Amino acid sequence: MTRRSLGAVVANSIVWGYAFLILGPTLWVLSNAFKYKIDIITGATFSPFTWINFQELLFSRQSDFLMNLFNSAVIGVASTAIVIVIATMAAFTLVYLEVKPWVRWALLGWALLFHMLPNLTFVGSWYLMYSSVGLHGTYFAVIMTHAVQNLPMALFLMISFVGALPRELIQAARMDGCTYAQVFWRIVFPLVRGGMIAATALTFIFSWSDFAIALTLTSRDTMTVPVAIATFAQEYDIRYGEMAAGTLLSIMPALVLILIGQNFIVRGLLAGAVK
Amino acid sequence: MAAHHTEIKARRNRRWIIFSLLPAATLFIVLTAFPVINLLGLSFFHVEWREGAAQFSLVGLDNFTRLFTQEDIFWAGVRNNIIFAVVAVSCQMVLGFSMALAVKTAGSRGRAALTGIFLLPIIVPPIVIGTMWRLIMGREFGLANTVLGLVGLGPVDWLGNPDLALASVIFVDVWHWTPFVFLLMLAGLESLDGEVLEAARIDTSGRWQQIRHVVLPMMMPTIVITLLFRVILSFKVFDEVYLLTSGGPGTATEVVNFSIYRTFFRQDQVGYGAAMSVVTLFSITLVIILARAFVQRRAARRQAAA
């Protein structure tokens, strides 16, 4: 009994120690949003409070941060929605339906291959493709590119989640008279919600934080948050305060979602769990 | 009547298979076929820009022979990357899995708080992670040394000491990407059968046994897929290295993707950079195929034994 509770104490302190390791630096980074640069670079923990970084970020002529947030949201939401729907549909078909082996191999093999290559090496080609059809700098270009960039991960994730459904459930639906499409929309789609939430979260985060693609494919009107934040890491002046302020604003939606919607997410994961 | 109905259904089903795979296939073909083929092709060329136009000269395998005979930095990067992948990914897997277990068994309030906290790092843009950790790990004024100073240690030159720099970069990567593992593991754990876990609690003595003999095997599919992602992504590591150390000091933190970036972009040697990409790609593919074969052979042997 004593040994057990001692173990629990140790386990607990490891967990909370790790939580502190996450929380400490994060809070420190975010607190920089309210500090003068000189206090940031001298590593001051407590220092005079200022809104100057937010003023620079939101109202200076050089920065268009609200617009950037809006752009990131449009691109993140649209590309994630596309990726998740496409990946879930394809995953269902690849796992449960009779697809010619070469189709399965070609699709998954290519997805893996593409996923392994650094996307930095592609952006030049993408730029050429989009600008030759006049789509460079549009939402469409970035959304589609983010979609294809995140598709392999979403596809493999959804295959593992869809594959975890009991096969008999699919068969029962077939016996009940469902076509493949009906099986998907009425049975699979509602039941992989847990996996979809996880994949959605990851895909959205990848799209939200992508720098390389957004940098090359966006123009001034479609610039996203990471690119905007990166403009504060200048050659001769890293403006930590503005970066922190930008980070704080950019993670606000996710933060609120995590804090308020946390229970919802976990319950969503639970609801998706098939007993 | 029924036969007619069946035919309609069969047609609809065939249409579904096409409809469900077409968007993914189209995206891949339209957006990745050209870049990848372009990349493969480029690796046999030397490209110069003159008079506003690219001049491609076919150099055969020159880029590859140069990579294998005259290159130092890239191979230092390969070595670092392997260390990086092994250490960072193992830490992430262990930490992510343990924390997911901890959250799964924590009470509802602790669970909400912990999930929220654990997910924080991945919602911070990588560019900020790199910049800020460079500040935190700064020798002179960094938070890390300030904290160490409180207990009378340090200062440590986290990023400037060649023997320590890679470990520091790995630490930041673990800090940044453990939530990725955590989230997938939590999703996986949540989808485990509650009854089986219940039974496991009775059949096994102690928590460790339960994890080792029941939870781990049941989580294998999720673990394998997560591991695959992390290994691949760890070979694609770039942002952190770029912003923390730019590969230095010396070649202490050089990684493959950073070499490719430098060659491709900073030096604008697209042919040589493409060759690096191709070699990397083939190596990883080979490793995955070998690993797969190994796993399959082990599975087959176990089956034969059973």
Place this chain on the structure above:
Amino acid sequence: MHEVFKRKAQRGAVRALAVALLMSAGAGAASAQDKPTVSMAINQSPWLNSFVAMVDQYEKETGNVVELDVSPFGGLLEKIRNSVRASEGSYDIVNVNSLWLSEIYSGGFLAPLADIKADYKLAEGVLSYGNTTNWDSSALTFSADGALLGVPVNGNVQVLYYNTEIYDRLGLQPPKTWEELAANAKKIQEGGENYGFVPRSARDSIVYNFTPYVFSHDAAFFRISGPNEAEVVINSPEGLKALETYVGIATEAGPPGPGNIAQGELIQLIATGKGGQAIAVIAAWGQLQDPNSSRVVGKINAALLPAGPGGTVASSAGHWVAGIPKNVAPEKQEAALAFLDWFAQKQQQVEYVRAGGVPVRGDITSADLGDDAAFGFIEAYSENAQHAVMGLPFANAAEASDAMALSFNRAVIGELTPTQALNQAAADLAGVLERAGFKVSRLPDL
């Protein structure tokens, strides 16, 4: 602030709702313009505000519009490459950093300014930073004989920064030679509270920072010895002396771990008063004098870089040149040149400096600026600008710089001796030159 806020909020809202609407509205508002709207690729930087102010002024004076597409520094080169390499470019003006000039020039992407406006020449007084505005496409190097391809928009050269408080306390004088710099550094370091000299030796910038040492020691990386012929000379005894000086100063009287000190750490150490001296670009001046980011406001001075044994002074050119791509419409090119020409005139340049920019003319004096202490850098700037050099004046400068950087960095962290480092660097440089089509000879190994 209130005004700005209102305007901002409005703009954001309108744009968020309908980007297209705003664009048509914008087109309507600029009815006075007689030239087409010009789009310029530029990087975010400490002086961007001042450049924006000039653009605003231009718009007010002429009614012509220059739109700025602001990228992070780290992404601008990619954007420029993508645009100038396409069949039709997105930018009418590209702002090219000195490090990228040779690549963009040699690629033949930029229109010679004389083709846009017959016999166009840089205005008298505008600096060329070692002829870096002209490119000789037959010799593949910068040369006054070559075609004029750009107008400098931001003069940025290295200066020696020193902390006057520390200098006064220890009774030091600004150093004239590297020995004096080292001696100052030693004295400061011995005081125990400050670092004598902060070297910027991280791999990605070491060649740029090593360059003044090389040229002030009357050495060079390579020399063009004929058409398509080059001789690698970095591994000369002078080169060795330069590297020994560099490594000596970096390791003996500075912060530990110099191998990963980049500009962020350098400015951090100077701005906090921890570092006594450093060589950095003039662009850092603004933030060192800004109480928001500096503890040494009013305590920092700038001086000419130290001279080598032969009395030679050199400063790495870190300026920006605006070029006009070939792949845009002629009327856009004309409009672009009109703006650049307007910008380089002395009156505008004085305004530019007042707004916080670094001028591209050598004829602006403290007097022009009303002897304001805030512009105390201008003398040091002008002096150094006269000595600006381009270390690697050929098309593959970036590749060469990257290849040699590792050897120098390893010398600083003690993994190689200066001799080994130079031999290796020379071999690497020879390789790059050969691949670039030069017939290469090189000095025997040290």
Place this chain on the structure above:
Amino acid sequence: MSNVSLKGLKKSYGSVEVIPSLDLDIRSGEFVVLVGPSGSGKSTLLRMIAGLEAVNDGTVSVDGEDVTERDPGDRDMAMVFQSYALYPHMTVAENMTFALRMRGTGEATISKRLADALRMLSLEGLDQRKPGQLSGGQRQRVAMGRAIVRQPRVFLFDEPLSNLDAKLRARTRIELRGLHDKLGATSIFVTHDQIEAMTMADRIVLLDKGHIQQVGSPREIYEKPRNRFVASFIGSPEINLLEGDIRDEGGTIFFEQFALRGAWPDIQPGPYTLGVRPENFDISRAPLEGGVSLEVGAIEYTGSDTFVFGSSPLGELTVKIDADGQDMADGLRAGETLHVRPAAGAWHLFDASGSRVPEN
């Protein structure tokens, strides 16, 4: 009420043949149980009938109508799965009426059939629950209900009782068989449990490695197993199988020490396998003529019967002492010796190939 006919059915996965070729006729209204060890292909066969597995060759017909290529949903068959496969996101009512809604059955019919089924299965009041809120037995009944409301031509059952505890399983067997009799539909039931097969089936189809070993009523299968495999698969505890030689000693047929009473006259001497079920032994404390001694190893008392496991000169034997012999069973201890011999005519002989001799 429909008959199901399988002709030349073949199934293989790659080079692995699961069902080489199979013919079977199932009569209208019949309750047929497909039984066999795991890997025998019984589940595959059921899924081929259902249309869930593609058929490599051969035909499945219902009432003479070829349905081989027909969609599973259009065969008018309902299936109850081992895991029940209830849709976790739907209520009981939604689960049970899903199929009807999918084929556009009218609302009135749906609610009537639902009400009937709920009543029939004593599920009233649970119709708005989700499957997760039900006990195992209730889930099983919902799965049944889902099949019943469809009023299909054929019911397919894939080990639907294996997830229930023993007591509930016994009760459900009877309920299920009762339901079949009431509905009168053709039922095909897959199980690996021979007791389920014996208790429920009109006819048992015993499968091994994709081949039908025997088709017959439970009684036929039990009393006249066509081969060694069938004999050993059916019956619990398992039939005793002994290897030995048949010899003729002056008109009495001996299998080793055993005298085979009730033997037919033209039996050929030679090596055989003798099969004797545990209940088919004469047992005595005193030596028996034509019998062997049995040294008692373990004794299992089940209430009605007592099973004795022991060793004889012919090998390990299991024998049953039924209610009539309780006196003998009382006080029996391990280590004591009994004497046993096969009861007259209650034994089976299998030749070297495992087939029953004589074939009948």
